[in-house]
Amino acid sequence: MKPIVTFGFLGTSLDRAFGPERWSKWRPTVSMCQHEDLLISRLELLVDPKFADMARGVVADIAQVSPETEVVMHDFPLKDAWDFQEVYEALYDFVSDYDFEPEKKDYLIHLTTGTHVAQICWFLLNEAQFIPARLLQTGPARHDSRDATSAGRYEIIDLDLSKYDRLATRFAQEQERTLDFLKSGIATKSKGFNKLIEQIEIVAVNSKAPILITGPTGAGKSMLAGRIYDLRKARAGLTGRFVEVNCATLRGDQAMSALFGHKRGSFTGAQADRPGLLKEADKGLIFLDEIGELGLDEQAMLLRALEDKTFLPLGSDKAVQSDFQLIAGTNRDLRVQVAEGKFRDDLLARINLWTFALPGLAERREDIAANLDFELERFSKAHRKQVRMNKEAREAFLKFARSPEAKWSANFRDLNAAVTRMATLAPKGRITVECVTSEVARLQESWCDVGGRLSGDLPAVLGDKQRADIDPFDVVQLEFVIRVCKESKTLSDAGRKLFAVSRAKRTVTNDADRLKKYLARFDLKWDDVK
Amino acid sequence: MKTLNPILQIAGDAGGGQLLRSSLSLALVTGQTFRMTNIRGKRPKPGLMRQHLTCVKAAAEVGDAAVDGAELGSTELVFRPGKIKGGDYNFAIGSGGSTTLVLQTLLPALLHAEAASTLRIEGGTHNPMAPPFEFIDQCFLPVIQSMGVKTSVTLERHGFMQAGGGVLKADIQPIQKWKKLKLTERGEPVETFGRVLHAHLHRDIAQREITTAASVLEWQEDKIELRYANESAGPGNALLLGARFANVCEISTGIAQMGKSAESVATGAAKGLHRYLSSSAPVGVHLADQLLLPMALAQGGVFHTHAISDHTETNMTLIQQFLPVKFTVTEVERGVKAVTCRDVDGR
Numbered sequence: 001m002k003p004i005v006t007f008g009f010l011g012t013s014l015d016r017a018f019g020p021e022r023w024s025k026w027r028p029t030v031s032m033c034q035h036e037d038l039l040i041s042r043l044e045l046l047v048d049p050k051f052a053d054m055a056r057g058v059v060a061d062i063a064q065v066s067p068e069t070e071v072v073m074h075d076f077p078l079k080d081a082w083d084f085q086e087v088y089e090a091l092y093d094f095v096s097d098y099d100f101e102p103e104k105k106d107y108l109i110h111l112t113t114g115t116h117v118a119q120i121c122w123f124l125l126n127e128a129q130f131i132p133a134r135l136l137q138t139g140p141a142r143h144d145s146r147d148a149t150s151a152g153r154y155e156i157i158d159l160d161l162s163k164y165d166r167l168a169t170r171f172a173q174e175q176e177r178t179l180d181f182l183k184s185g186i187a188t189k190s191k192g193f194n195k196l197i198e199q200i201e202i203v204a205v206n207s208k209a210p211i212l213i214t215g216p217t218g219a220g221k222s223m224l225a226g227r228i229y230d231l232r233k234a235r236a237g238l239t240g241r242f243v244e245v246n247c248a249t250l251r252g253d254q255a256m257s258a259l260f261g262h263k264r265g266s267f268t269g270a271q272a273d274r275p276g277l278l279k280e281a282d283k284g285l286i287f288l289d290e291i292g293e294l295g296l297d298e299q300a301m302l303l304r305a306l307e308d309k310t311f312l313p314l315g316s317d318k319a320v321q322s323d324f325q326l327i328a329g330t331n332r333d334l335r336v337q338v339a340e341g342k343f344r345d346d347l348l349a350r351i352n353l354w355t356f357a358l359p360g361l362a363e364r365r366e367d368i369a370a371n372l373d374f375e376l377e378r379f380s381k382a383h384r385k386q387v388r389m390n391k392e393a394r395e396a397f398l399k400f401a402r403s404p405e406a407k408w409s410a411n412f413r414d415l416n417a418a419v420t421r422m423a424t425l426a427p428k429g430r431i432t433v434e435c436v437t438s439e440v441a442r443l444q445e446s447w448c449d450v451g452g453r454l455s456g457d458l459p460a461v462l463g464d465k466q467r468a469d470i471d472p473f474d475v476v477q478l479e480f481v482i483r484v485c486k487e488s489k490t491l492s493d494a495g496r497k498l499f500a501v502s503r504a505k506r507t508v509t510n511d512a513d514r515l516k517k518y519l520a521r522f523d524l525k526w527d528d529v530k
Numbered sequence: 531m532k533t534l535n536p537i538l539q540i541a542g543d544a545g546g547g548q549l550l551r552s553s554l555s556l557a558l559v560t561g562q563t564f565r566m567t568n569i570r571g572k573r574p575k576p577g578l579m580r581q582h583l584t585c586v587k588a589a590a591e592v593g594d595a596a597v598d599g600a601e602l603g604s605t606e607l608v609f610r611p612g613k614i615k616g617g618d619y620n621f622a623i624g625s626g627g628s629t630t631l632v633l634q635t636l637l638p639a640l641l642h643a644e645a646a647s648t649l650r651i652e653g654g655t656h657n658p659m660a661p662p663f664e665f666i667d668q669c670f671l672p673v674i675q676s677m678g679v680k681t682s683v684t685l686e687r688h689g690f691m692q693a694g695g696g697v698l699k700a701d702i703q704p705i706q707k708w709k710k711l712k713l714t715e716r717g718e719p720v721e722t723f724g725r726v727l728h729a730h731l732h733r734d735i736a737q738r739e740i741t742t743a744a745s746v747l748e749w750q751e752d753k754i755e756l757r758y759a760n761e762s763a764g765p766g767n768a769l770l771l772g773a774r775f776a777n778v779c780e781i782s783t784g785i786a787q788m789g790k791s792a793e794s795v796a797t798g799a800a801k802g803l804h805r806y807l808s809s810s811a812p813v814g815v816h817l818a819d820q821l822l823l824p825m826a827l828a829q830g831g832v833f834h835t836h837a838i839s840d841h842t843e844t845n846m847t848l849i850q851q852f853l854p855v856k857f858t859v860t861e862v863e864r865g866v867k868a869v870t871c872r873d874v875d876g877r
Contacts, residue, residue: 001601001603019730020764020765021730022764023693023730023764023765024764024788033624033625034625034692036575036625037575037602039583064694065624065626065693065694066625067622067624069624141788149691150692151625151692
């Protein structure tokens, strides 16, 4: 055990007592040195020089009842012990000059003596960790106590809340509930995802700064934004509404007016004043999904609105105020957009203080089971119809869902759709193996069907610009070629698979060369598609 | 003395502070290292409190001992005694802790030192749960003086709980040869006496004690003398009721405490003496406990007492762990027990 050093003011009224009767009185500074189970090795006693005589008496009495205690008197003159600024400053200076050795000594602050202002200052200095101490609260013995003595009683209070088991458990439960809440009650197992949610929880409760959620379509950005709103409303004093906008649906004048509002007559069709979505989110939270789709003019307005909390509605010369919090969503790499001049770098800097990348479902295959249950439950509630999945069906579905075969290119949207279809088609509310088999086929087909909408591989290999130059006719073929390449170990291996029929008729096989030339037409090399 | 074990293991939850103090005394005189675990294990606040720590440190100083675990709240202690050093010692105990308990702990050791010693102990001289100075001076010392001990004590200043500040002094000569104890008869009655020590408190308290005690013992009130102890730093009050016989003296004590009425203090003390007087055994409950160690050091002896307390039982067991002696308790007649100590080697 480390020796205990205690800081305390001389209690100019509580410590005041004279004659032999003083020993029958509870005097906080003397009494705290009389406890059988508390040994104060050193007492740093802060004394206003006006009371030096009284202090010497107290020191002598401590020497008698506690020969083990060394008392050091510090001159601590205060013009006005009730002046917060003066007391804080004086204590701050004292503490700054003090040479703390927390690894060698245990520090206590005796809170019972001194003015209430002094107590507040002690508390603040301790809370802000200028003093590495625990708080010592002393009091006279309760009258009904059996072994009442003038030593009275004491409690030691540690402001480190994590040291209190009950409190720690409650905090843990609270946090558990919050995490659970953010995950919509889905018991996810993915370590990466759970870690991410823990970070989001801390930021969601403690920060008002914008949050940027990135991730592929259907990864759950919108749902998460809604949950963060609910959490801030419950825990961080958010009072306004939750407004959700997909920026991809905003175009031209409509975009400006939808976000920032307009004055009547400011453009054709503006027949009445419109407050705009940012105004609607006043004291609330706005979720701008696909923020990368926002036009440059709107970006500039948004930046100003974020920085000044004011903006000009279309056709108005009067700024409107709105104190909104922002969550932005994107499935694009905004840095690329900045490089291409499509996104303002100052706006990006403003919104990506907290960036969280939501993984797609394919990267969280261990969470599919929990999400399947969630979707089934959701369907049941929405349709007031109990839907069950028998064990074999569930296993068959999960086996497919977790296999690399399942691409989940639209992530949770795919899963939601799959469950909706299976549940709707389930005979008597029971999803059977047959239901699953046909659903698996439907899913596979949808992921192969690239007419117009491309599945994952192509954009990754080709830039957006390159992709725009390819005819849909070629896209289908190219995607199939790339998929086979990815599944193959070498160029020759891929060539053999792709030209499996024609190579049988040839005498000289040159599959590798044929494939290489095909890829070259799209400026692609084997290394690009591997 | 021969060493029994490399380290003697003692379960501390078998007793309280007294078990620890007796162990310290025994370790010092035998040179036997001990480890006590679960110190004061059954108390509401287990482990070493400040008064115990003071004893441990004083014992370590006198016996040049190496100690592990001498910390506040510690529930395990290893005490490795060295050579006992006679000399002049000065100990101060916090919070008016008992000076007589420290004296009792150190006395056996200093009797076995090569040189004479003086002890000056500052603290409480009249504490609850400890023998008052008068008990040491008039009851305990005369018996062990008959066993060859040359020690005297003086009370320099009264000290009570809380304020403390009392001073007890002891002059201790090394013992030449222990004589075996035989205390089976009280001898002729000499006197009964009563005294209230009173410091800085309302006189009414003392008067109520006198009235109550006199009525329980069927004494005249003026038999109990009121003596002021106003040189004491703090307030305090002790009621001493005694009976002296040719061979022995008994004092029953009540110490005033906050929250305890003068009447209950006096009734407790008076009933204690009354119990002693209604038996014929010479040794009272507290003295019995204190005589065990000297008797064991003298390698034998016998006394008669009227009751064996748990303390005494525990203490006999403990002494037998340190020294090659065997205690036996036999009932001599109704209400009289003989405590005999024999050397197990048959000496």
